[in-house]
Amino acid sequence: MATVRIPTPLRKHTDGQEEVSASGTTIDEILTDLDKNYPGIKARICDEYGAVRKFVNIFANEEDIRYLDNLQTPIKDSDEVSMIPAIAGGAA
Amino acid sequence: MPREGKSRPPVPVAIERELLETVYREARKSYPAECCGWLSGPKGKHRATRLRVCTNAQAEGEHPTQAGRGPDTAYVIAGADLLALNRELDGAEPAKLIYHSHPEGRAYFSETDHQVATSPWGDGPIYPVQQLMVGISLEQVAEAALFAWSDDECGFIEIARFDGADI
Numbered sequence: 001m002a003t004v005r006i007p008t009p010l011r012k013h014t015d016g017q018e019e020v021s022a023s024g025t026t027i028d029e030i031l032t033d034l035d036k037n038y039p040g041i042k043a044r045i046c047d048e049y050g051a052v053r054k055f056v057n058i059f060a061n062e063e064d065i066r067y068l069d070n071l072q073t074p075i076k077d078s079d080e081v082s083m084i085p086a087i088a089g090g091a092a
Numbered sequence: 093m094p095r096e097g098k099s100r101p102p103v104p105v106a107i108e109r110e111l112l113e114t115v116y117r118e119a120r121k122s123y124p125a126e127c128c129g130w131l132s133g134p135k136g137k138h139r140a141t142r143l144r145v146c147t148n149a150q151a152e153g154e155h156p157t158q159a160g161r162g163p164d165t166a167y168v169i170a171g172a173d174l175l176a177l178n179r180e181l182d183g184a185e186p187a188k189l190i191y192h193s194h195p196e197g198r199a200y201f202s203e204t205d206h207q208v209a210t211s212p213w214g215d216g217p218i219y220p221v222q223q224l225m226v227g228i229s230l231e232q233v234a235e236a237a238l239f240a241w242s243d244d245e246c247g248f249i250e251i252a253r254f255d256g257a258d259i
Contacts, residue, residue: 009211009214009218053212059175062172062175064171082175085212087168087174087177088167088204090126090194090205091204
């Protein structure tokens, strides 16, 4: 099982846990497994078309999955998956 | 909609002037692009003691979070910095505030700032930190202001304002 780090605003879905375990061989499978144990969490991460919401970053260890294979990025049991809200902004 | 019944207003994180001017110098180095980063401090204390400069991912090519904007009007904290901030939030010296600059602008909390700093999953700030804005022009740092989430207003409000400097 891979380790998944949960962002503070979503910890209410995981009973306050910072880290949970999920099984799967890709990010997509990890999210699906996570949703079985914590219903509703996948819809917070992905939009109605199944794509990762633009304000959410998913990292496989230290790598942003946008620069890997996105939701099809392969995951091993020893990997850490982090779901992290963006920090951004600007004038106007 | 503001909530009924008042709760305690947010208290500004204490920032020494020297540390604030370090942020001003970072705003100058990045000018005319926006700078970004955070100030951290000891867990449980309401003061900032250390600066962490971040890479503005918008300067390295358009980032999907802020598509259609350049680094002169937008910032996106780059992936490695974002991971570090999140790891430190649970550590001994968490981020107390996130800063960024508005080149050719004033120190205000823009609609974009508000939108991104508010949790899209419900009421509240997306990160448990205050937000420092620095308004900078070609000539000087005009001013800075600190904003924090207010439960009463269900939004960010200005809680402190700082003089600029000839930096």
